[in-house]
Amino acid sequence: MYLIVNPRIGTPGDPFEPAEGINIDALLAAGFIVPAEGQPRAKQKTKNTSSQE
Amino acid sequence: MATATLLSNPVVTVNAVDLSDQCRSLSVSVKATALDATAFGDTSTKRVAGLFDNSVTLELYFSYASNETYATLQGLVGLTTNVTWKPASGATSATNPLATLTGCYLEELPPVFTVGELVTVSVTFLGGVYSVATS
Numbered sequence: 271m272y273l274i275v276n277p278r279i280g281t282p283g284d285p286f287e288p289a290e291g292i293n294i295d296a297l298l299a300a301g302f303i304v305p306a307e308g309q310p311r312a313k314q315k316t317k318n319t320s321s322q323e
Numbered sequence: 324m325a326t327a328t329l330l331s332n333p334v335v336t337v338n339a340v341d342l343s344d345q346c347r348s349l350s351v352s353v354k355a356t357a358l359d360a361t362a363f364g365d366t367s368t369k370r371v372a373g374l375f376d377n378s379v380t381l382e383l384y385f386s387y388a389s390n391e392t393y394a395t396l397q398g399l400v401g402l403t404t405n406v407t408w409k410p411a412s413g414a415t416s417a418t419n420p421l422a423t424l425t426g427c428y429l430e431e432l433p434p435v436f437t438v439g440e441l442v443t444v445s446v447t448f449l450g451g452v453y454s455v456a457t458s
Contacts, residue, residue, distance in 0.1 A: 286339075291451075292405055293403070300394040300395060302340060
Protein backbone atom coordinates (compact mmCIF):
# COMPACT_ATOMS: atom_id res chain seq x y z
CA MET A 271 0.00 0.00 0.00
CA TYR A 272 1.12 3.54 -0.67
CA LEU A 273 0.40 6.98 0.74
CA ILE A 274 -0.15 10.10 -1.32
CA VAL A 275 2.49 12.80 -0.81
CA ASN A 276 1.68 15.29 -3.55
CA PRO A 277 -1.74 16.88 -4.25
CA ARG A 278 -1.34 16.19 -7.96
CA ILE A 279 -2.17 12.59 -7.11
CA GLY A 280 -4.86 13.22 -4.53
CA THR A 281 -5.18 14.29 -0.92
CA PRO A 282 -1.80 14.02 0.84
CA GLY A 283 -1.87 11.35 3.52
CA ASP A 284 -4.64 9.36 1.89
CA PRO A 285 -3.90 5.83 0.73
CA PHE A 286 -3.10 5.44 -2.94
CA GLU A 287 -4.50 2.43 -4.71
CA PRO A 288 -3.07 2.35 -8.22
CA ALA A 289 -5.30 1.46 -11.10
CA GLU A 290 -4.18 -1.21 -13.52
CA GLY A 291 -1.49 0.18 -15.77
CA ILE A 292 -0.14 2.82 -13.39
CA ASN A 293 3.65 2.85 -13.16
CA ILE A 294 4.34 2.75 -9.43
CA ASP A 295 8.13 2.91 -9.76
CA ALA A 296 7.93 6.25 -11.58
CA LEU A 297 5.61 7.69 -8.93
CA LEU A 298 7.89 6.52 -6.12
CA ALA A 299 11.02 7.83 -7.83
CA ALA A 300 9.47 11.27 -8.35
CA GLY A 301 8.19 11.40 -4.78
CA PHE A 302 4.50 11.55 -5.57
CA ILE A 303 3.80 8.63 -3.24
CA VAL A 304 5.63 6.73 -0.52
CA PRO A 305 5.21 3.20 0.74
CA ALA A 306 2.97 2.97 3.77
CA GLU A 307 4.68 2.04 7.03
CA GLY A 308 5.45 -1.63 7.26
CA GLN A 309 5.58 -1.97 3.51
CA PRO A 310 8.80 -2.83 1.72
CA ARG A 311 10.34 0.03 -0.19
CA ALA A 312 10.74 -0.22 -3.93
CA LYS A 313 14.07 -1.49 -5.14
CA GLN A 314 16.59 1.25 -5.76
CA LYS A 315 18.01 1.34 -9.23
CA THR A 316 21.73 0.74 -9.01
CA LYS A 317 24.34 0.66 -11.64
CA ASN A 318 26.09 -2.64 -11.95
CA THR A 319 29.78 -1.86 -12.10
CA SER A 320 31.03 -5.39 -11.82
CA SER A 321 32.86 -6.69 -14.81
CA GLN A 322 31.19 -9.25 -16.97
CA GLU A 323 32.98 -12.46 -17.72
CA MET B 324 -27.56 22.78 -35.44
CA ALA B 325 -23.89 23.11 -34.79
CA THR B 326 -22.71 22.95 -31.24
CA ALA B 327 -19.39 23.90 -29.75
CA THR B 328 -17.57 23.04 -26.59
CA LEU B 329 -15.35 25.53 -24.89
CA LEU B 330 -12.68 23.62 -23.04
CA SER B 331 -11.97 25.94 -20.18
CA ASN B 332 -11.29 23.51 -17.40
CA PRO B 333 -10.48 20.04 -18.65
CA VAL B 334 -8.62 17.50 -16.56
CA VAL B 335 -5.60 15.56 -17.83
CA THR B 336 -3.66 12.97 -15.85
CA VAL B 337 -0.54 11.05 -16.79
CA ASN B 338 0.30 8.05 -14.63
CA ALA B 339 -2.36 9.31 -12.16
CA VAL B 340 -0.60 12.70 -11.86
CA ASP B 341 -2.82 15.69 -12.61
CA LEU B 342 -0.99 17.80 -15.21
CA SER B 343 -3.98 19.95 -16.19
CA ASP B 344 -2.26 23.18 -15.21
CA GLN B 345 0.72 22.32 -17.44
CA CYS B 346 -1.25 21.15 -20.47
CA ARG B 347 -2.31 23.41 -23.32
CA SER B 348 -3.66 20.93 -25.82
CA LEU B 349 -4.58 17.30 -26.18
CA SER B 350 -5.40 15.31 -29.29
CA VAL B 351 -6.65 11.77 -29.39
CA SER B 352 -6.64 9.14 -32.09
CA VAL B 353 -8.80 6.07 -31.63
CA LYS B 354 -8.14 4.10 -34.76
CA ALA B 355 -9.26 0.65 -35.85
CA THR B 356 -6.70 -0.35 -38.43
CA ALA B 357 -8.39 -1.16 -41.73
CA LEU B 358 -7.53 -4.55 -43.19
CA ASP B 359 -8.11 -5.33 -46.82
CA ALA B 360 -10.72 -8.05 -47.23
CA THR B 361 -11.29 -7.62 -50.94
CA ALA B 362 -11.82 -10.92 -52.75
CA PHE B 363 -12.43 -12.17 -56.28
CA GLY B 364 -15.82 -11.09 -57.47
CA ASP B 365 -15.85 -7.85 -55.51
CA THR B 366 -16.30 -4.68 -57.49
CA SER B 367 -15.16 -2.40 -54.71
CA THR B 368 -12.59 -2.55 -51.98
CA LYS B 369 -13.74 -4.13 -48.74
CA ARG B 370 -12.27 -3.31 -45.35
CA VAL B 371 -12.60 -4.96 -41.98
CA ALA B 372 -11.36 -3.77 -38.63
CA GLY B 373 -7.99 -4.99 -37.47
CA LEU B 374 -6.19 -4.08 -34.27
CA PHE B 375 -6.88 -0.79 -32.59
CA ASP B 376 -3.92 1.56 -32.85
CA ASN B 377 -4.68 4.36 -30.40
CA SER B 378 -2.64 7.34 -29.32
CA VAL B 379 -2.92 10.57 -27.39
CA THR B 380 -0.68 13.60 -27.83
CA LEU B 381 -0.25 16.24 -25.13
CA GLU B 382 1.39 19.61 -25.48
CA LEU B 383 2.75 20.57 -22.10
CA TYR B 384 4.79 23.30 -20.51
CA PHE B 385 8.03 21.68 -19.54
CA SER B 386 8.47 22.66 -15.93
CA TYR B 387 11.48 21.27 -14.13
CA ALA B 388 10.05 22.17 -10.72
CA SER B 389 9.51 19.31 -8.31
CA ASN B 390 6.39 17.27 -8.98
CA GLU B 391 5.76 18.99 -12.31
CA THR B 392 6.05 17.90 -15.94
CA TYR B 393 9.64 16.73 -16.00
CA ALA B 394 9.35 14.84 -12.72
CA THR B 395 6.21 13.12 -13.96
CA LEU B 396 7.41 12.12 -17.41
CA GLN B 397 11.13 11.46 -17.21
CA GLY B 398 10.68 8.11 -15.48
CA LEU B 399 8.12 6.93 -18.01
CA VAL B 400 10.19 7.03 -21.20
CA GLY B 401 10.35 3.55 -22.64
CA LEU B 402 7.58 2.33 -20.37
CA THR B 403 3.82 2.04 -20.36
CA THR B 404 1.35 3.95 -18.26
CA ASN B 405 -2.18 5.37 -18.25
CA VAL B 406 -3.41 8.72 -19.55
CA THR B 407 -6.87 10.04 -18.66
CA TRP B 408 -8.79 13.12 -19.69
CA LYS B 409 -12.25 14.59 -19.39
CA PRO B 410 -13.83 17.84 -20.55
CA ALA B 411 -14.37 19.42 -17.13
CA SER B 412 -13.27 19.00 -13.57
CA GLY B 413 -16.71 18.05 -12.25
CA ALA B 414 -17.99 14.59 -11.53
CA THR B 415 -17.72 12.02 -14.28
CA SER B 416 -21.03 11.69 -16.11
CA ALA B 417 -22.52 11.09 -19.53
CA THR B 418 -21.91 14.75 -20.38
CA ASN B 419 -18.49 14.79 -18.72
CA PRO B 420 -17.06 11.40 -19.67
CA LEU B 421 -13.70 10.21 -18.40
CA ALA B 422 -11.58 8.72 -21.17
CA THR B 423 -8.62 6.47 -20.39
CA LEU B 424 -5.83 5.07 -22.49
CA THR B 425 -4.53 2.15 -20.44
CA GLY B 426 -1.08 0.72 -21.00
CA CYS B 427 0.08 3.29 -23.55
CA TYR B 428 3.77 3.65 -24.37
CA LEU B 429 5.90 6.80 -24.08
CA GLU B 430 8.62 6.60 -26.69
CA GLU B 431 10.39 9.92 -26.22
CA LEU B 432 10.47 13.14 -24.21
CA PRO B 433 11.55 15.90 -26.64
CA PRO B 434 11.42 19.36 -25.00
CA VAL B 435 11.69 22.43 -27.22
CA PHE B 436 13.86 25.32 -26.00
CA THR B 437 13.28 28.65 -27.76
CA VAL B 438 14.71 31.97 -26.69
CA GLY B 439 12.13 34.21 -25.09
CA GLU B 440 9.50 31.49 -24.84
CA LEU B 441 8.37 28.99 -22.27
CA VAL B 442 9.84 25.55 -22.71
CA THR B 443 7.27 23.12 -24.06
CA VAL B 444 7.16 19.46 -24.88
CA SER B 445 4.88 17.47 -27.14
CA VAL B 446 4.56 13.91 -25.96
CA THR B 447 2.69 11.13 -27.70
CA PHE B 448 1.55 8.03 -25.86
CA LEU B 449 1.22 5.15 -28.28
CA GLY B 450 -1.00 2.12 -28.18
CA GLY B 451 -3.00 1.10 -25.17
CA VAL B 452 -6.62 0.22 -24.61
CA TYR B 453 -9.11 3.04 -24.97
CA SER B 454 -12.11 3.16 -22.67
CA VAL B 455 -14.68 5.72 -21.56
CA ALA B 456 -16.44 5.89 -18.21
CA THR B 457 -19.62 7.86 -17.65
CA SER B 458 -20.04 7.27 -13.92
